[in-house]
Amino acid sequence: MADDHDEHPGTERPASRSSRPETVASSSRAVPRPGRNVDEDPDADPSSDHGSSPHTKRRRRGASILVVCLAGFMMTTAAINSRGQDLRPDTNSSMTDIVRKQAHRNSDLQTEANGLRSEVEKLSREKQGAPSADPTASAVAAPAGLQPVKGPAIEVVLSDAPLSVEADGVDANMLVVHQQDIQAVVNALWSGGAEAMTIQGQRVTAMTAVKCVGNTVVLHGVPYAPPYHIQAIGDLESLHQALDESESVRIYQEYVDAYQLGWKVRDKPSVIMPPFAGQATTGVVTPRPTR
Numbered sequence: 001m002a003d004d005h006d007e008h009p010g011t012e013r014p015a016s017r018s019s020r021p022e023t024v025a026s027s028s029r030a031v032p033r034p035g036r037n038v039d040e041d042p043d044a045d046p047s048s049d050h051g052s053s054p055h056t057k058r059r060r061r062g063a064s065i066l067v068v069c070l071a072g073f074m075m076t077t078a079a080i081n082s083r084g085q086d087l088r089p090d091t092n093s094s095m096t097d098i099v100r101k102q103a104h105r106n107s108d109l110q111t112e113a114n115g116l117r118s119e120v121e122k123l124s125r126e127k128q129g130a131p132s133a134d135p136t137a138s139a140v141a142a143p144a145g146l147q148p149v150k151g152p153a154i155e156v157v158l159s160d161a162p163l164s165v166e167a168d169g170v171d172a173n174m175l176v177v178h179q180q181d182i183q184a185v186v187n188a189l190w191s192g193g194a195e196a197m198t199i200q201g202q203r204v205t206a207m208t209a210v211k212c213v214g215n216t217v218v219l220h221g222v223p224y225a226p227p228y229h230i231q232a233i234g235d236l237e238s239l240h241q242a243l244d245e246s247e248s249v250r251i252y253q254e255y256v257d258a259y260q261l262g263w264k265v266r267d268k269p270s271v272i273m274p275p276f277a278g279q280a281t282t283g284v285v286t287p288r289p290t291r
Contacts, residue, residue, distance in 0.1 A: 099213055103222045110221075114277050145205040145276035149196035151233040153271040154240065156185050158252075159227035159262025175259050177226055179210045179217060184248030185230050186210075192242025194232035196273045200224045203276040220277075227262055236267055 161175040186204065189197060197204040202219055216223040232239055243249050243265065256263045 099216070099218070099223050103218075106221045110277055145196065145203045147275050148272060149233055150270065150272045151195065152236055153231045153233045153268045153273075154189070154236055155264075155266050155268055156189075156230045156243070157227050157262060157264040157266075158182065158185065158230070161260045161262075165260050170259070174255065175261070176215065177217075177228060177261065179212045180248070181252050182210050182217065182228055182230065184246060184252060185243070188242045188246035188249050189230070189232040189234075189239055191246075192232075192234065192239040194234040194239060196234075197230070197232045198273050199230050200228065201274075203274055205276050231268070231271055231273070233271060233273060240265070 158177045158181055160177055165175060182199065186197065186199070199208075199210070199219055200222075202208075202222070208219065211218045213223060216225050217228065218224075252261070253263060255261050
């Protein structure tokens with residue numbers, strides 16, 4: 001092969017070809033691509049940061065900073081919007097808890113109303129100079145439950161079946177006391193000549209209604225959980241006989257034997273029952289005129 005270099009005057013030509021360094025590259029080596037080092041691995045990912053231009057790196061870094069800023073802005077906005085709001089409300093609150101809280105408030109208001117009513121009655125008696133403005137009021141006050149009553153009483157206690165009772169294949173409603181069970185006892189005691197009656201210490205009148213709300217019984221707006229205590233003042237022998245002869249009470253006693261519902265009857269030598277604390281006014285029914 002001819003020598004590609006120019007010969008300079010006075011320069012001595014090398015003695016042999018082997019002592020001259022080879023300057024021609026091998027024809028089998030690939031020509032490097034622009035922007036990539038020829039010493040790099042040919043199989044490396046071209047999308048990696050190696051070999052990227054400074055402009056590309058700055059652009060990626062700027063995009064990352066922008067994403068972080070946007071995420072921080074969104075988190076800050078969510079925190080401000082949710083301030084003062086319960087994002088995870090209490091799922092354990094139940095209708096029974098709501099009724100119980102409202103019942104406490106109703107009880108406080110009822111106590112306040114009773115105090116104001118007593119004050120009004122006192123002022124009315126002082127002004128008129130008589131025990132009562134209505135001469136018939138005293139005669140009907142006791143039967144209507146508007147006066148306290150004292151005397152021997154019978155007490156009936158109803159309660160749910162214990163948790164230890166096996167309930168496989170048994171409806172859970174069979175294991176609890178219902179409003180019809182309480183009403184059965186109340187009706188039997190009235191039929192036995194009860195002079196006055198209380199349920200959970202509240203005076204029972206002709207306007208009293210027993211209602212079930214969840215696993216509680218509501219009486220005059222106040223919820224009560226079992227056991228339920230029913231007391232009646234009157235002739236004890238007649239009251240016991242009325243309970244024994246009541247068909248509805250007998251049905252309840254069958255569940256007592258089958259599912260261990262609670263049933264206790266005992267006598268009390270002396271009981272003082274408070275007057276009815278609610279509103280005793282009633283409406284008047286007017287017949288329609290005939291044509």
